[in-house]
Amino acid sequence: MTAATRQEQLAGIFKSATVIPVLTIERLEDAVPLARALVAGGVRVLEVTLRTPVAADAAKAMIAEVPEAVIGIGTILNGDDLARARAIGARFGISPGSTPELLKAAAASDLPFAPGIATASELMQALAAGFDLVKFFPAEQAGGIKALRALAGPFPHIEVCPTGGIGEANAAAWLAEPNVVAVGGSWLCPAADIRSGNWAGITAMCARTMKSLKPA
Numbered sequence: 665m666t667a668a669t670r671q672e673q674l675a676g677i678f679k680s681a682t683v684i685p686v687l688t689i690e691r692l693e694d695a696v697p698l699a700r701a702l703v704a705g706g707v708r709v710l711e712v713t714l715r716t717p718v719a720a721d722a723a724k725a726m727i728a729e730v731p732e733a734v735i736g737i738g739t740i741l742n743g744d745d746l747a748r749a750r751a752i753g754a755r756f757g758i759s760p761g762s763t764p765e766l767l768k769a770a771a772a773s774d775l776p777f778a779p780g781i782a783t784a785s786e787l788m789q790a791l792a793a794g795f796d797l798v799k800f801f802p803a804e805q806a807g808g809i810k811a812l813r814a815l816a817g818p819f820p821h822i823e824v825c826p827t828g829g830i831g832e833a834n835a836a837a838w839l840a841e842p843n844v845v846a847v848g849g850s851w852l853c854p855a856a857d858i859r860s861g862n863w864a865g866i867t868a869m870c871a872r873t874m875k876s877l878k879p880a
């Protein structure tokens with residue numbers, strides 16, 4: 665797969681998503697009901713973060729049992745994590761940052777991948793490695809929409825998925841920015857709802873969010 669094709673695939677996945685929940689799964693048995701709850705609410709593109717011991721198995725279970733979901737792996741910190749994501753069968757990978765080692769590994773891999781950037785220098789490194797769709801993280805804390813607009817001055821062609829501090833109150837404002845292809849965040853899956861198995865509540869919040877952000 666060429667780098668251009670890989671990037672096009674990633675852009676297609678993100679644009680179809682509008683919203684990408686950032687999932688931290690503590691118990692393996694939550695993985696499949698959580699994915700089903702999100703899909704039932706119209707949220708199909710999911711980022712399973714490598715932040716817990718069960719994360720990889722959770723992603724595998726979702727891929728096997730919820731085929732309507734498009735599962736990506738988040739919190740990819742190095743080449744080994746990237747290789748794990750690929751081996752699991754993830755459709756894409758996301759990182760909070762962009763180290764030279766990770767960018768090199770991602771450029772050599774055919775896994776669609778979005779590195780994380782918060783500064784012009786990090787963005788320049790990502791662009792030099794061939795990645796023009798990036799995660800802007802932590803979006804609100806790093807300056808919010810004003811910071812994104814400032815970055816778009818010298819880099820007008822970038823495409824961005826902001827995450828960090830995004831929720832129901834500000835998601836629409838971010839999505840209205842011309843270079844924002846999707847927004848990500850943990851707000852659609854509160855830890856308390858996952859812990860208590862409030863799948864219906866998660867479905868309802870997703871449905872409400874998708875209705876307001878992406879009217880039919």
Ligand code: 3PG
Nearest residue numbers: 686827828829849850851
């Ligand atoms: C991420 O990795 O994208 C963040 O943890 C999501 O940030 P949020 O919890 O503020 O939504």
